[in-house]
Amino acid sequence: MSGLEIGLWSFPALLALIFVRVPIGLAMFVTGGFGLWLVSGINLPLAKLKTETYSTFSNYSLSIVPMFLLMGQFATLGGMSSAIFRAAESWLGHRRGGVAMAAIGACAGFGAICGSSLATAATMSRVALPELRAYGYAGGFSTATLAAGGTLGILIPPSVVLVIYAILAEQNIAKLFLAAVIPGLLAAVGYLITISIYVRLYPGRAGVRAPVPYAERFRALIDVWPVLLVFGLVVGGIYLGWFTPAEGASVGAIGTGVIAFLNGGLRWRSLVESFMVTARSTAMIFFIILGAALYNGFLALTQVPQEISAFVTGQGFSPWTVLALILVFYLVLGCMMDSLSMILLTIPIFFPVIMSLDFGMSAEHTAIWFGILVLIAVEVGLITPPVGMNLFIINAMDRSTPMVETYRAVLFFVASDIVRVAILAAFPVITLVLLPG
Amino acid sequence: MHRKVTKLARFMAVLGGFVLVALILLTGVSVAGRVLNTFLHGSFMQGLSPDLAGRLIALGIGPVNGDYELVEAGMAFAVFAFLPLCQITGSHAYVDVFTAWLPPRASRVLRAVIEVAFAVILVVIAVQLHEGLQSKVRSGQSTFLLQTPVWWNYAASLLGAAIAALVGAYMAAVRALEAVSGRVIVAEGPEAVH
Amino acid sequence: AQDVTLKLHQFLPAQANVPKLILDVWADNVEKDSGGRIKVERFPAMQLGGTPPELIDQAIDGIADVVWTVVGYTPGRFPSTEVFELPFMVSDARAASAAYWQMFERHMKETEFADVHILATWVHGPGMFHTNKPVEHPADLQGMKIRGGGRMVNELLDLAGATPVGMPVPAVSEALANGVIDGATIPWEVTPALKVPELVKNHTEFEGAALYNLTFVLAMNKERYESLPDDLKAVIDKNSGLEFSVFAGGTQADADGPARQIAVDLGNNIITVSAADAEEWRKVVEPVYAKWVEDMAARGIDGQALIDEARSLMDAYGK
């Protein structure tokens, strides 16, 4: 077999491993390492491991991941997550579907300070799931709402997926964050519309509560000020160039940590528990990144990305057809893989393809716009049945709801996502309007 | 036995957590130092008392020297230190839909095979990291600014990598025993261990 | 049909000056001279994985067959090369690259570079400042965070009152854009590939001797080279050594002019420190020499002898 053939065979091999429940990072590690062995002998993968595990784990740009994860833990301990939920609920709770909308609003708010979709879904589920069930919301509707809301964690900046994209595509992180703001808000609005349609179709699946006096509503708003402060400092500081994303994450973690300590939420035991949560997610994410690094090095060596790029561009498809093919590919792939590995695997292949096409924009604008479209496409993957990380995490927290019910309800949110992708693809200006120059 | 190994993994995670917090604080101090340094050089302080400003600057108020490379080294240590807990709690991301229909027996065998493979990989990672450490000792490579030997960073990371390999081997043994005996020794899933 | 495929790995994008004007030329010549029996597969921008400081190990371990790398990315490993990185040491990249090769053969081949087969050694054009605020005197650097590409540059920056930040060159653009650094020390030649003239508006160049320099090597895996049949070894030999080193250093320095023009066209502020005004800078950075000689003494190397030899070889060049 030639290197190219080995490279092409590695795709089905990797998928087969993933389907038999091999952890994703391990599957990529093994496929990449074994592929390198076949192409170049056993010494090459072993020699790579002498320095590459260390250099992958010590990457300065990736240090943002555990920092934001820990910040999310502190925000929960400080009562900031539930404060956001109470504020949203006091304004929306009396409308049909209002509590679900409040959950979306809370996810959006939390997503604004948390960099990870899984962390947002997991954190907000702990707060909002019991509330939703208490208000008489159907199980599947509740879990689907939170699964979709959780994706706002990556859609609304800061976002780990965008950081990874920026590194792979050599783009400016601050500009990508800025470009993600309007699409992220559109996502939240789209989910609110989805909820109102859903409760109109199935009124029995959502409860309402008596309106809250305005005085109490404003009081709930005041409770949110620490969140707004930290959000303003972190996101604003990164945008204004006061600090790097990693520095912003540090400032945010210090801010939420201090607030949590003052609120009495951060003590020895809870600090240790937040280390545990951070440790598990960090190790999980970095092991996927390590596996992807090995697999990507192998793919590069076999020249498969170049060949696929040449094939796609050589077909004479129009740029828009190529873009549509890539986005559909992501929706399909999203049923099987998690967002980070999708980005890590595919951006080195598709990014040069997209950059070689003419969409009537500058190279930088094309890169940023494509990054946002990819971000949304992989995020949809998190909630598309049968495999979606957010679906699994939230369903695991509500054992009384069968998975199939979650699947059915989430399709409404997936539909709203697909409409949004189409709009943003057709009108790049929506994404690019906030960019300077 | 399981209690002891879990304790070790949690200890490493706490160690990594404190290093993470230290890096966060270091970065915070560096940001504060930079902001203050800019302020001391600014027209306000220079107009008020250039002498005082100069003396404060001479005290070293400014960004922390080598913060960038300290974050890199510390982060590698923290990630390696987090691996054992991820291993023992089964927190790695995987896809379970296509294997859900497997009979329990087959499922246990499959899990054992995967866990053994994982342990082998973790051992290889630790051994090769040790190789890398040896080569850094021989070459005498130092870091950019602090000019400390690079092998120190490798040595710190090797601690986590070695314990991860150990915990991986332990979990492989547990799953293999489960596959053979047919009884559950350690419940699966992140929620199972607290 | 080709007998041998060599993987050439390096850290800059394919369209940057060094890959385009030097490495591609080398690769094309090797392919041509071998009658197509050697094929050079080119992997730009660290595509084979790892980070720029790992490149030299990748050549030693055979992860790549040939690498181009900045020697200063691995401080402490190749101390003798630092003689060409001393401040105000180098006036002409061709002369320095020639001297570097001669001294490499005499002092470094069997010692510091014993693990790898070196094909060429060279330096870039004059190293200089690219900053967000104008820098004319050392005092202007007070409190600025400046990226340096190696140990010597960082010491120079430290003496001049700046806060040095060490990072490989591909990280410079994002660091400038994010405000992690206030400026960078790089030669003109690489500024377009890194979009530096768009990110900062001030450039400080020096008449006469360069403020600093970095040293490069084009390195090949040793076993790989030795395993080649004699006629293909001869092809590699023909395209390496003194002549290619001078070509590389000269070509890279010549690329400074067009790159400078881009900054001029953007209307950027270019400060040229005259040879007379450079005295002020020389005084500030003078201690670097004594400290380096001391450092070398600790390693059992006669630093002063290397300095003297480098100077006389550079003076003799072209005469």
Ligand code: NA
């Ligand atoms: Na976010």
Ligand code: NA
């Ligand atoms: Na999915």
